[in-house]
Amino acid sequence: MFTAEMARQWIKESAKKIESNKEQLTDLDQALGDGDHGLNMTRGFKAAVEQLNKETDEPGKVLKDVGTSLLSKIGGASGPLYGTLFMKSGNQLDGTKVQLSDLSSSLRVGVDAMKKRGKAEREEKTMIDLLEPVIELMEEKGNELTSDLLIDKAKEALEHVKEYEAKKGRAAYYKEKSKGKQDAGAQSSYYVIESLAAVLDKDGEA
Numbered sequence: 701m702f703t704a705e706m707a708r709q710w711i712k713e714s715a716k717k718i719e720s721n722k723e724q725l726t727d728l729d730q731a732l733g734d735g736d737h738g739l740n741m742t743r744g745f746k747a748a749v750e751q752l753n754k755e756t757d758e759p760g761k762v763l764k765d766v767g768t769s770l771l772s773k774i775g776g777a778s779g780p781l782y783g784t785l786f787m788k789s790g791n792q793l794d795g796t797k798v799q800l801s802d803l804s805s806s807l808r809v810g811v812d813a814m815k816k817r818g819k820a821e822r823e824e825k826t827m828i829d830l831l832e833p834v835i836e837l838m839e840e841k842g843n844e845l846t847s848d849l850l851i852d853k854a855k856e857a858l859e860h861v862k863e864y865e866a867k868k869g870r871a872a873y874y875k876e877k878s879k880g881k882q883d884a885g886a887q888s889s890y891y892v893i894e895s896l897a898a899v900l901d902k903d904g905e906a
């Protein structure tokens with residue numbers, strides 16, 4: 701099961717991890733961009749926590765509101781992209797009884813919308829390179845997903861992103877020189893996935 705309370709914990713945990721790694725995200729974005737990713741993400745997730753829907757029993761509603769907060773508060777390229785991911789995923793989830801397999805299919809819809817919005821594909825050195833392989837694993841495992849599998853896949857994806865040449869956003873300006881450096885958005889997405897794994901762990905089902 702994936703409950704509304706788990707969705708809220710996911711966002712709180714993400715906000716915590718992002719805030720405590722704000723400087724790292726800033727430094728990564730400084731090397732291949734304009735250095736605002738740490739600030740953008742901290743501000744966005746802080747707003748998402750403040751505006752969390754505490755009343756609902758429907759995880760989809762929680763995620764949809766998170767998307768709205770992120771969209772209005774993150775700014776930069778990543779605001780509309782993270783906003784789209786959470787809004788579209790949330791829209792896709794119906795009711796209070798949500799299985800992990802439902803969460804996976806809703807995140808698939810979310811990441812597809814994100815790709816469309818940013819006109820980005822895999823291997824272009826963006827957060828998609830972290831999120832899509834993880835979501836693929838989630839779809840494959842369905843209700844058998846475990847937090848260990850999730851973390852392993854996220855770590856593996858993070859290592860791959862580093863090697864790609866940037867094709868999207870400000871980092872694309874660095875062309876070949878972007879190879880070997882980590883992408884800020886992939887790193888922040890890693891924290892979001894790590895937070896999801898922590899929530900699944902606590903639930904005792906994963």
Ligand code: ADP
Pocket residue numbers: 729733734735736737740741775776777778779781817818819820825826827828868869870883884885886
């Ligand atoms: P900005 O680039 O406007 O300064 P941020 O610094 O907050 O915004 O976010 C940068 C991150 O956004 C990059 O590290 C990358 O992962 C992601 N990104 C940029 N452009 C795209 C895109 N078109 N599709 C997907 N992700 C993208």
Ligand code: MG
Pocket residue numbers: 729733734735736737776
């Ligand atoms: Mg930036």
